[in-house]
Amino acid sequence: MSRRQIVWAFVAVICLPALTVLWLGSRLLSQDRDLEAQRRQESSQRAADHAVRVLQAALSDQSLFVSRPDQGAVFIAYPSGAALFRIDPDALPEASGEAFRSGEELEFRGDAEGAIAAYRPLADSKAAEIRAGAWLRLARTLRGARRYREALTDYSELAKFDHSAAGGWPAPLVAAWGRCSVLEEMNEQAELRAVARDLRRMLDSGQWQLSKSSYEMFAEDAAKWTGEPRPLEQERLTVAAHGLWEQIRKCDLPGDGRQLTSQDDERVTLVWKPLREGTGVLAASPAFVEHALLKRAGGDAWLRDDAGHDLTPAQRGNPVLRYSAETGLPWTVAAIAPPDDADTASRRRLLLSLLAFVALLSMAGGYLVLRALRREFALTRLQSDFVSAVSHEFRTPLTSMRLVTEALESGRIPDEERKQASYRSLARATNRLHRLVEDLLDFRRMESGATEYSMITLDAAEIAREATGEFRNEVSAQGFHVNENLDAGIRIRGDREALSRALRNLLDNAAKYSGDSRAIDVRVERNGTGAYLSVSDRGIGIRPEDRGQLFSRFYRAEEARRAGIPGTGIGLAIVAQIVTAHRGRISVESEPGRASTFTIWLPAEEG
Numbered sequence: 158m159s160r161r162q163i164v165w166a167f168v169a170v171i172c173l174p175a176l177t178v179l180w181l182g183s184r185l186l187s188q189d190r191d192l193e194a195q196r197r198q199e200s201s202q203r204a205a206d207h208a209v210r211v212l213q214a215a216l217s218d219q220s221l222f223v224s225r226p227d228q229g230a231v232f233i234a235y236p237s238g239a240a241l242f243r244i245d246p247d248a249l250p251e252a253s254g255e256a257f258r259s260g261e262e263l264e265f266r267g268d269a270e271g272a273i274a275a276y277r278p279l280a281d282s283k284a285a286e287i288r289a290g291a292w293l294r295l296a297r298t299l300r301g302a303r304r305y306r307e308a309l310t311d312y313s314e315l316a317k318f319d320h321s322a323a324g325g326w327p328a329p330l331v332a333a334w335g336r337c338s339v340l341e342e343m344n345e346q347a348e349l350r351a352v353a354r355d356l357r358r359m360l361d362s363g364q365w366q367l368s369k370s371s372y373e374m375f376a377e378d379a380a381k382w383t384g385e386p387r388p389l390e391q392e393r394l395t396v397a398a399h400g401l402w403e404q405i406r407k408c409d410l411p412g413d414g415r416q417l418t419s420q421d422d423e424r425v426t427l428v429w430k431p432l433r434e435g436t437g438v439l440a441a442s443p444a445f446v447e448h449a450l451l452k453r454a455g456g457d458a459w460l461r462d463d464a465g466h467d468l469t470p471a472q473r474g475n476p477v478l479r480y481s482a483e484t485g486l487p488w489t490v491a492a493i494a495p496p497d498d499a500d501t502a503s504r505r506r507l508l509l510s511l512l513a514f515v516a517l518l519s520m521a522g523g524y525l526v527l528r529a530l531r532r533e534f535a536l537t538r539l540q541s542d543f544v545s546a547v548s549h550e551f552r553t554p555l556t557s558m559r560l561v562t563e564a565l566e567s568g569r570i571p572d573e574e575r576k577q578a579s580y581r582s583l584a585r586a587t588n589r590l591h592r593l594v595e596d597l598l599d600f601r602r603m604e605s606g607a608t609e610y611s612m613i614t615l616d617a618a619e620i621a622r623e624a625t626g627e628f629r630n631e632v633s634a635q636g637f638h639v640n641e642n643l644d645a646g647i648r649i650r651g652d653r654e655a656l657s658r659a660l661r662n663l664l665d666n667a668a669k670y671s672g673d674s675r676a677i678d679v680r681v682e683r684n685g686t687g688a689y690l691s692v693s694d695r696g697i698g699i700r701p702e703d704r705g706q707l708f709s710r711f712y713r714a715e716e717a718r719r720a721g722i723p724g725t726g727i728g729l730a731i732v733a734q735i736v737t738a739h740r741g742r743i744s745v746e747s748e749p750g751r752a753s754t755f756t757i758w759l760p761a762e763e764g
Contacts, residue, residue: 175519182512189508193496200494201457201477208451208458208492209484215450216415216428216486222437229445231394235402235435239363241388241395242372244403249366251322252286257294264294269302280314289318289328296335305343312336327365330356330375337382353382361388369396394440397425401438405429412436417462417487424468426487443468446488458492465489554586561586585631610652610738614762617688618643620653621681624660632668636675639664643681647688648762651739659735660690662728663755667694669722670753683761687741691756699747707745708733732757 215221226232233240237247254261260275276298279291296311315323316332323331333356340349357379359365360372367375372392380387397420404410415428426446428439441449443460447469451460460468463481468488476491484490561583570576621643629639660679667677674695682689699707706712711726736743736757747753 178515197494201492204457204494205477205479205492208454208490209479211454230441232439233398234437241363242367242369244399246366246368249322250286252290256287264298269298272298286321289321289323293323300339305339308339353379393420398438398440401427415487460488554590557586612650617647617649618645618681620656624657625679628664640678647683649688649759655735659732662732663692667692671696687758688761693754695752698749
């Protein structure tokens with residue numbers, strides 16, 4: 158199978174299934190989101206229907222029309238129920254000015270004592286209206302005379318006339334207002350605030366027959382004296398309720414209904430219902446509707462007007478709407494159910510975890526397959542290089558043998574001395590060819606574990622000396638000389654022939670990569686519990702990136718291939734196999750362009 162076919166097979170076997178699983182996972186996620194949206198839409202519809210039912214029941218609740226509502230709403234039982242102010246206030250009975258003419262003339266001329274003397278008998282009149290008018294004028298005269306404490310007392314007497322008017326207004330309100338005016342002139346701030354709050358409570362009770370302008374006058378002064386703002390929202394709701402009552406009186410509206418209107422650019426909900434005597438009208442702000450009515454429906458719904466503006470705090474999203482035309486409510490009800498975050502998150506985490514696991518598994522499998530393919534491609538390349546190198550290695554001795562044999566056969570070498578030299582050359586070529594074949598066969602046996610070693614006690618120096626002697630005879634003609642530094646008496650356990658071969662391969666390697674140098678050093682020494690056998694050259698050296706693979710089969714350093722140095726790439730692999738079989742290790746130290754040292758460490762025997 159070609160490399161391209163292998164790559165396509167990898168894509169088909171690993172990538173396509175992984176991409177298919179990921180695509181299916183994305184589809185599942187998309188469907189899960191759609192299902193979640195559908196469930197949320199259904200929950201929102203149920204929430205909207207529930208809110209509509211709750212609001213309809215709340216607006217039909219009779220308690221809304223029999224009890225005083227909280228802040229943010231007003232209830233008025235027309236035509237005569239309590240209200241901050243009235244459309245057409247009924248006038249309380251009040252004495253005519255003729256009864257007080259003589260006293261008022263003295264008062265206006267500045268005769269305070271004469272006026273007081275004229276008013277005092279009237280304060281004991283049998284008619285409540287005359288008594289109320291007399292107390293008002295007595296208090297007013299005393300205030301003008303700066304007799305403040307006496308004026309306060311007389312205003313207190315005036316406050317007792319609940320069903321009479323004085324000065325055109327209900328007597329209790331006039332009395333409270335007069336006391337505040339006196340206390341203001343006395344600069345009695347604490348007492349002023351207390352009496353002003355009483356005035357504010359009297360106004361809030363809605364029991365007094367006041368026109369809107371009269372109410373505003375008293376309310377403005379009460380706000381000034383208390384330092385507290387006017388209840389503008391309640392006033393606005395009262396105006397809205399009065400406006401509705403006017404339409405009901407004119408028969409422009411049915412006697413029972415609900416509507417949403419605007420008052421001073423603020424939205425007001427109006428609900429009215431027939432009572433035993435008249436009509437009850439509830440005017441409510443959006444805040445009141447939210448906490449008193451909508452709260453009963455839960456937190457999933459809110460209200461809008463017909464223009465789509467939110468009246469109560471809204472949620473984000475695409476809500477379900479129930480319009481006022483279909484529900485009979487004065488508002489549009491909007492609802493959206495909250496997402497089920499816990500269940501959705503758990504389900505999606507599981508799905509994403511599975512997809513991540515599949516992706517990681519695919520990536521890991523792909524990585525392992527790519528790594529295996531890369532190693533296989535590298536091995537294929539190395540095997541190709543090995544075949545080429547072996548072919549070259551075989552060709553050289555075979556060519557030499559063929560030439561020498563042809564010369565001897567044709568009789569072109571008549572001289573006996575030259576014949577002997579030819580025989581020696583033929584023998585060297587034969588030995589070289591024999592070693593190549595043996596190396597190949599032995600390496601195969603070593604890799605398969607079929608090689609058997611005869612382990613005996615050996616002298617390390619002797620093994621090195623034998624290997625060096627054989628090697629020196631072969632390379633002396635090339636100018637090499639081998640320096641020995643061998644410590645005697647180091648006993649090791651091993652196979653003589655195998656260890657000799659390992660040293661011989663290192664020596665051959667040193668000769669091939671010595672470059673212009675012709676010196677090779679062999680050293681044997683003991684260090685601790687082991688024997689060190691090292692072979693050093695002063696040649697081309699080895700690059701750091703090549704050192705880690707030197708002992709791999711078929712591997713040859715880039716510098717060697719570039720320099721055209723012959724070799725099969727199995728010599729150092731054989732050395733590594735032999736050393737490992739002897740429970741030893743091999744290492745290399747090299748400086749590119751200068752030297753290399755290969756060292757075999759073997760366990761030494763004691764003694």
